Amino acid sequence: MAQIQCQTNFHSIFKKDLSLKCKILQPSNVLYVNRRRGFTLQCSSSFPVSLTSREEEVGLKHNVEVGNVGKERVDYEVDCFANENGWKVRRIIETKEEMRKVAAIQAEAFHKPTFFDFFKAKLLSGLVNRLRNSTPDRYACLVAEHNSDVEQDIVGVVFATVLRDKDVLHYFPGAEEYLYISGIAVLNKFRRQKVATALLKACDVLARIWGFDYLVLRAYEDDFGARQLYTNAGYIVVSSDPLWNSTLIGRRRRVLMVKQVSHESTNIH
Numbered sequence: 001m002a003q004i005q006c007q008t009n010f011h012s013i014f015k016k017d018l019s020l021k022c023k024i025l026q027p028s029n030v031l032y033v034n035r036r037r038g039f040t041l042q043c044s045s046s047f048p049v050s051l052t053s054r055e056e057e058v059g060l061k062h063n064v065e066v067g068n069v070g071k072e073r074v075d076y077e078v079d080c081f082a083n084e085n086g087w088k089v090r091r092i093i094e095t096k097e098e099m100r101k102v103a104a105i106q107a108e109a110f111h112k113p114t115f116f117d118f119f120k121a122k123l124l125s126g127l128v129n130r131l132r133n134s135t136p137d138r139y140a141c142l143v144a145e146h147n148s149d150v151e152q153d154i155v156g157v158v159f160a161t162v163l164r165d166k167d168v169l170h171y172f173p174g175a176e177e178y179l180y181i182s183g184i185a186v187l188n189k190f191r192r193q194k195v196a197t198a199l200l201k202a203c204d205v206l207a208r209i210w211g212f213d214y215l216v217l218r219a220y221e222d223d224f225g226a227r228q229l230y231t232n233a234g235y236i237v238v239s240s241d242p243l244w245n246s247t248l249i250g251r252r253r254r255v256l257m258v259k260q261v262s263h264e265s266t267n268i269h
């Protein structure tokens with residue numbers, strides 16, 4: 001079991017408290033230090049963190065900086081961001097097989113079967129480009145799989161990207177960037193089994209580790225199922241697409257939903 005322990009006092013749901021204070025609580029003087037804020041991951045020996053080098057070919061490395069007090073820091077990879085309802089969420093391993101699976105899940109979720117192969121190829125190309133051209137602490141592709149040792153095939157995916165859109169930032173006084181959540185998708189046969197809930201929980205943990213106070217996503221206004229999922233996860237609607245850029249030109253109107261990250265203790269089992 002691992003804990004992310006922070007102490008904070010937010011005055012309102014969207015007012016940033018600059019007096020955030022965190023405790024360093026790690027055995028053997030090993031610190032899991034956030035780059036933007038001084039919080040620490042407190043991990044027991046069973047926490048799935050593996051020491052790796054940036055030159056290894058096993059996936060993108062999570063940019064959690066780790067090191068002994070007063071010594072040079074090294075990077076660790078967090079193997080599991082959430083373990084919820086029988087599903088665990090991790091970062092994608094950049095192999096052709098896993099990237100193809102992610103593209104297939106996206107194509108099944110968002111495109112008609114007639115054009116499945118075309119959109120799958122297009123999505124795969126886009127994923128490869130994003131992974132290749134993004135730094136590990138600015139973009140992440142998270143995937144969900146069964147938490148058993150037997151069934152470990154990818155069943156869901158979500159993307160997390162650091163953005164600084166001024167139209168969004170004005171909702172968050174004092175914030176310079178936020179974590180944008182997009183592309184959440186689950187294979188049809190695994191829907192309504194809490195996979196999406198586990199993916200959203202992993203995004204919360206990722207935001208804490210990267211040091212962001214706000215999560216942002218968009219949902220179609222008439223997609224009440226998705227909106228209820230996000231509402232249950234703590235997101236609230238703050239605005240809608242203007243009519244001139246949606247309904248009046250035949251596009252589905254979207255709502256902007258935001259969530260303030262809780263920096264209270266979090267357990268990862």
